Amino acid sequence: MTTVHAIAGRISRRVAGLLATLFAASFVIFAAVYAAPGDPAVFLAGGRDKLTPERLAQVRAQYHLDEPLVVQYGRWLWDCVHFDLGRSFKYSDQVADLITARLPTTLQLVAYASVLFVVLGVGAGILAAVKRSTWVDSAVVGGTTLAASVPSFVAAIALVSLFGVQLGWFPVTGAGDGAMDTLHHLTLPACSLALGALAVISRVTRQAMADAAASDHVEAARASGVPERDIVRRHVLRNALGPIVTMCGLVMAGMLAGTVVVETAFGISGIGSLLVGAINTHDFPVAQAVLLLMVTGYIVVTTLVDLVHPLLDPRVKEATAR
Amino acid sequence: MTTTRTAAVAWLAALALLTATGCSGADRPAGDRAPADAAKLDLTATTPAAEDALAKANWLLEDEPDSLDLDAQGTSAGRIVLTNVCERLYQLQPDMSTKPHLAEKGQASADGKTLTLGLRDDVTFHDGSKMTADDVLWSLKRHADPDMEQADEFENVAAMEKTGEHEITVRFKEPDALFLKALAGDAGIVWNKARVRESGKEFGTPGQPDACSGPYELTRWDSGDSITIRAHDAYWGEQPLTREVVFKWATDSALVNALKTGAADGAYAESPNTAAALRGDKGLSQYYGPSTASLVLIPTARGGMQDDRIRHALSLALDRKGIAESGFGGLVQPWASPVGSGAWGYEKDTFAAAQKKLAAGAPASPDADDLAEAKRLVKESGAPTEPVVIGTDASQGRTVTANAVRAALQRIGLKGEIKTVPTAQFEEFYSDEQARGDIDLLVGDWYISKADPVGFYDNGLSTSPNNWVGFKDAAYDRLVKKALGTLDDTERAGLATDIQQRFVEAAVWIPVAQVPTILVLDSELTGPTSSQAYLYYPWAAGLGKKKAG
Numbered sequence: 001m002t003t004v005h006a007i008a009g010r011i012s013r014r015v016a017g018l019l020a021t022l023f024a025a026s027f028v029i030f031a032a033v034y035a036a037p038g039d040p041a042v043f044l045a046g047g048r049d050k051l052t053p054e055r056l057a058q059v060r061a062q063y064h065l066d067e068p069l070v071v072q073y074g075r076w077l078w079d080c081v082h083f084d085l086g087r088s089f090k091y092s093d094q095v096a097d098l099i100t101a102r103l104p105t106t107l108q109l110v111a112y113a114s115v116l117f118v119v120l121g122v123g124a125g126i127l128a129a130v131k132r133s134t135w136v137d138s139a140v141v142g143g144t145t146l147a148a149s150v151p152s153f154v155a156a157i158a159l160v161s162l163f164g165v166q167l168g169w170f171p172v173t174g175a176g177d178g179a180m181d182t183l184h185h186l187t188l189p190a191c192s193l194a195l196g197a198l199a200v201i202s203r204v205t206r207q208a209m210a211d212a213a214a215s216d217h218v219e220a221a222r223a224s225g226v227p228e229r230d231i232v233r234r235h236v237l238r239n240a241l242g243p244i245v246t247m248c249g250l251v252m253a254g255m256l257a258g259t260v261v262v263e264t265a266f267g268i269s270g271i272g273s274l275l276v277g278a279i280n281t282h283d284f285p286v287a288q289a290v291l292l293l294m295v296t297g298y299i300v301v302t303t304l305v306d307l308v309h310p311l312l313d314p315r316v317k318e319a320t321a322r
Numbered sequence: 323m324t325t326t327r328t329a330a331v332a333w334l335a336a337l338a339l340l341t342a343t344g345c346s347g348a349d350r351p352a353g354d355r356a357p358a359d360a361a362k363l364d365l366t367a368t369t370p371a372a373e374d375a376l377a378k379a380n381w382l383l384e385d386e387p388d389s390l391d392l393d394a395q396g397t398s399a400g401r402i403v404l405t406n407v408c409e410r411l412y413q414l415q416p417d418m419s420t421k422p423h424l425a426e427k428g429q430a431s432a433d434g435k436t437l438t439l440g441l442r443d444d445v446t447f448h449d450g451s452k453m454t455a456d457d458v459l460w461s462l463k464r465h466a467d468p469d470m471e472q473a474d475e476f477e478n479v480a481a482m483e484k485t486g487e488h489e490i491t492v493r494f495k496e497p498d499a500l501f502l503k504a505l506a507g508d509a510g511i512v513w514n515k516a517r518v519r520e521s522g523k524e525f526g527t528p529g530q531p532d533a534c535s536g537p538y539e540l541t542r543w544d545s546g547d548s549i550t551i552r553a554h555d556a557y558w559g560e561q562p563l564t565r566e567v568v569f570k571w572a573t574d575s576a577l578v579n580a581l582k583t584g585a586a587d588g589a590y591a592e593s594p595n596t597a598a599a600l601r602g603d604k605g606l607s608q609y610y611g612p613s614t615a616s617l618v619l620i621p622t623a624r625g626g627m628q629d630d631r632i633r634h635a636l637s638l639a640l641d642r643k644g645i646a647e648s649g650f651g652g653l654v655q656p657w658a659s660p661v662g663s664g665a666w667g668y669e670k671d672t673f674a675a676a677q678k679k680l681a682a683g684a685p686a687s688p689d690a691d692d693l694a695e696a697k698r699l700v701k702e703s704g705a706p707t708e709p710v711v712i713g714t715d716a717s718q719g720r721t722v723t724a725n726a727v728r729a730a731l732q733r734i735g736l737k738g739e740i741k742t743v744p745t746a747q748f749e750e751f752y753s754d755e756q757a758r759g760d761i762d763l764l765v766g767d768w769y770i771s772k773a774d775p776v777g778f779y780d781n782g783l784s785t786s787p788n789n790w791v792g793f794k795d796a797a798y799d800r801l802v803k804k805a806l807g808t809l810d811d812t813e814r815a816g817l818a819t820d821i822q823q824r825f826v827e828a829a830v831w832i833p834v835a836q837v838p839t840i841l842v843l844d845s846e847l848t849g850p851t852s853s854q855a856y857l858y859y860p861w862a863a864g865l866g867k868k869k870a871g
Contacts, residue, residue, distance in 0.1 A: 049771070
C-alpha cells in the first residue's frame with residue numbers, strides 16, 4: 001500500500017512540477033517573443049507600399065496586437081487550456097496542423113542523429129578507455145577534439161559539397177518519402193548534427209570508464225583473477241553507465257531545439273525552421289507552441305533519464321528509497 | 323576548377339547560414355568568378371518558346387507560401403504558385419502591359435467615373451461550375467474588405483454592382499487610372515464563391531482545394547514539404563505543355579545546391595547573389611528580365627540630408643557600378659530613377675527616353691566633372707560637419723552599398739557613419755518614424771506591384787508616409803493627382819515623366835540601381851516569362867522542353 005501511495009505521490013509531484021514549469025516557461029517565452037525587436041504588424045501588412053499608419057493600425061486591431069502583453073497572454077492561455085493552440089499569424093493555418101506536419105521530420109532527424117552519436121560515441125569512448133595511453137586512445141581523443149571544434153553548419157556544408165554536389169551519393173535537399181528514401185535523405189543532416197555530440201559523448205564515456213576503472217573493487221576483481229573482458233563489461237562499463245546515459249539524454253534533448261541550422265542547410269522544413277521563421281516574423285502562436293513543445297520534450301527526456309538511473313545503478317535506487 | 327567552385331559555394335553557404343541563424347553574416351557572390359558587367363545586362367521579358375511537352379517540373383521557391391488565399395496573406399512564394407492556378411479579370415503580360423482576361427472588355431465612361439466590365443461567358447472553375455457575375459462581384463467585394471490585403475486598391479470605389487448577366491459596373495468617387503492595373507494583380511482574382519465559402523476559415527490552408535479557373539489546379543499541399551499543381555484537363559483556354567509542377571522550398575546554399583545537382587529544374591532567384599553563385603554552371607541557363615524593383619537611398623529630415631544640394635552631391639559622387647559589381651555580382655544595373663523599367667507598362671519609348679535624360683544626375687561611375695560639381699554643391703550648402711548616419715542591415719548587398727555611400731561622402735568632403743541593425747528590425751525603418759529617428763539615410767529597396775510609374779510617384783506626395791524628407795511641392799502634388807485620374811495612356815505617360823523629373827530633381831529618394839527579375843532554369847527547358855510578370859502571369863503554362871525528341 002505504502003509503495004503505491006509513494007509512487008502515486010511521486011508521479012503527481014512530477015506532473016505538477018511539469019505543469020508549473022510549462023506555465024512559467026510559457027510566460028517567459030511569450031514575453032521574450034513580445035520584447036524581441038521588430039514589429040509583427042509590419043510583416044502582416046502585406047508589403048512595403050502598404051505600411052501606412054492606417055493599415056498598420058488596422059492590422060494591429062485585427063490580430064489583437066494593440067492590447068497589453070498580459071491581455072494577449074491571457075487570451076492565448078485561455079484558448080490553450082481549451083486545447084486550442086490558435087491560428088498562425090503568418091500561415092493563417094491551425095498551429096496544431098503546422099506542427100503535426102513538421103514534427104515527424106524533426107523527430108526522425110534527431111532519432112537518426114542520436115543513434116549515430118550513441119553508437120559511435122560510446123563505442124569510440126570505450127575503445128579509447130580500454131586502449132588507454134596507446135595510439136588508439138590518442139587517435140580517438142584527437143579525432144573527437146577536431147570534431148567537437150567543427151560547428152554543425154560547417155560540417156553540413158562540407159558534407160553536402162563533398163557527398164551531395166561532388167560525388168552525388170546523397171540528395172542535397174528535402175526529407176524524402178518512405179522509410180528508405182527518408183534514411184537516404186536524412187543521412188547527411190543526421191551526420192552533421194551528430195558530429196559535435198559524438199565528440200562530447202566519447203569524451204564522457206572515456207572519462208567515466210577511466211574513473212570506474214580506478215576504483216577499489218575493480219582492483220580487487222583484477223587481483224582475484226577475473227578475466228579483463230568481464231572486468232570491463234561487468235564492473236567498469238556498468239559503473240560508468242550513469243553519467244553516459246545522463247549525457248546522452250541531455251545531448252539528445254538539446255538537439256530537439258538545435259536542428260534549425262542543419263534544417264536550413266539541407267532545405268528541410270522541420271520544427272526548427274518553423275520556430276526561427278515564427279520568431280523572425282513575431283508569429284506568437286507558432287513560436288509559443290513550438291517552444292513549449294521543446295520544453296516538454298526536454299523535460300520528458302530528462303525525466304526518463306532519471307527513471308532509468310535506478311535500474312542502471314542500484315546505489316541510486318537505495319538513495320531514493322531512503 | 324570544380325574544387326574552387328565548390329569552395330566558393332561552400333563559403334557562400336557558410337555565410338548565408340550565419341545570416342539565417344541571426345548572427346552577422348551575409349550572402350555573397352562567388353568570389354572566384356568575374357562579376358557580370360552590370361551596365362550591359364540585357365533584359366528580356368520572355369524566354370524562347372518551348373516546343374515539347376514535359377511530364378513534370380520540380381520548381382524551387384525561396385520560402386513556403388504563407389497561405390494560398392492571397393487576400394489574407396500575399397507573399398511572392400504564394401503568388402508564384404497561385405498565378406498558374408487562379409485567374410484575374412485583367413492579365414499582366416510578360417512585357418508588363420495589361421490585357422483583358424476573365425473580363426473580355428472594360429469600358430470607361432467619358433468622365434472616367436464608371437467602369438463597365440463585360441465578362442467572358444465560357445469560363446469554368448475547376449469544380450466544373452460556370453463563372454458568373456455573382457462570383458466576380460463577390461470576389462471584388464472580398465478584395466475590398468478593409469481586413470483584406472488589397473483593400474487600398476478600392477479606396478476610390480463608390481459602388482460595385484451586377485448590371486447584367488455577364489456585366490459588372492464599378493462606380494468611382496474619382497477617376498482611377500490604376501484600377502485596371504490593380505485588376506491584373508491580386509485585386510482582380512476571381513474566386514469560386516461557393517468553394518471559398520465551403521472551406522470557410524480554412525480556405526487557402528494546406529489540404530483545401532483551390533477555388534479558381536486557371537490552367538492548373540492545386541492537387542496537393544503537404545504542409546512543410548511540397549505543393550503540387552497539375553494541368554486541369556477541362557481548362558477553358560489552351561492546355562499547357564507541362565503537365566505537373568511540384569514546388570519545394572529552400573534558401574541560400576540549399577537552393578544553390580538543389581539547382582546545381584539537378585534536384586530542381588528552375589527557380590526565380592529573389593536575391594541576385596544566389597544567381598551569381600550559379601553563373602557559369604553549364605547545366606543551367608539564366609535569364610534577366612525587367613522588374614519594377616530598385617535599390618534606393620531614402621533620406622530622412624533629420625540631418626544634413628534635409629538639404630537637396632547635399633542629396634544631389636551624393637547622387638553625383640556615388641559609384642553605382644562598383645556597388646552593382648561588388649555587392650550584387652553585377653546582376654543589378656546602375657539606374658537613374660527610383661523605379662525599375664518593369665514599371666513601364668505602356669508608352670515604353672517615352673519612359674526610356676526620359677530615363678536617358680536623367681542619367682546625367684546619377685552617373686554609373688562618377689567622373690571628375692561630376693565630383694567637381696558635387697563638391698561645389700556641398701560648399702554652396704555650407705558643408706555640414708555632423709556625420710551622415712547611414713542605416714542598413716548586415717546583408718552583403720546593403721553593407722557594400724552603405725560603404726560606397728560613406729566613400730562617396732568622404733570624396734566630397736562630408737563624413738559618413740554606418741548604423742547596422744538586425745534584419746528583423748530593418749523593416750521597421752519603413753514603418754516607424756521613431757525607428758528612423760537616428761538615421762539620415764536608409765539603404766533601401768522598393769518595388770511596385772502595378773506596372774505604372776505613377777503608382778510609385780505618389781510616394782513623393784507631401785502627405786505620403788513614405789516622403790520622409792518632407793518634400794513639399796504643390797505643383798508636384800497636383801500633377802500626381804492629375805495623373806492618377808488620367809485614363810489616357812499617352813497623356814498619363816507625359817505627366818508621369820514630368821513627375822519623375824521633379825522627383826529626381828528634388829532627390830526625394832536617391833536612385834542606385836534597378837534589380838532585374840532573375841530566372842534560373844535547366845538548360846534543356848525554356849518558355850516561362852522572365853519579367854516581373856511571373857508573379858501575375860501563368861508562367862508555368864509556357865514551360866516545356868526546348869526541342870522535340
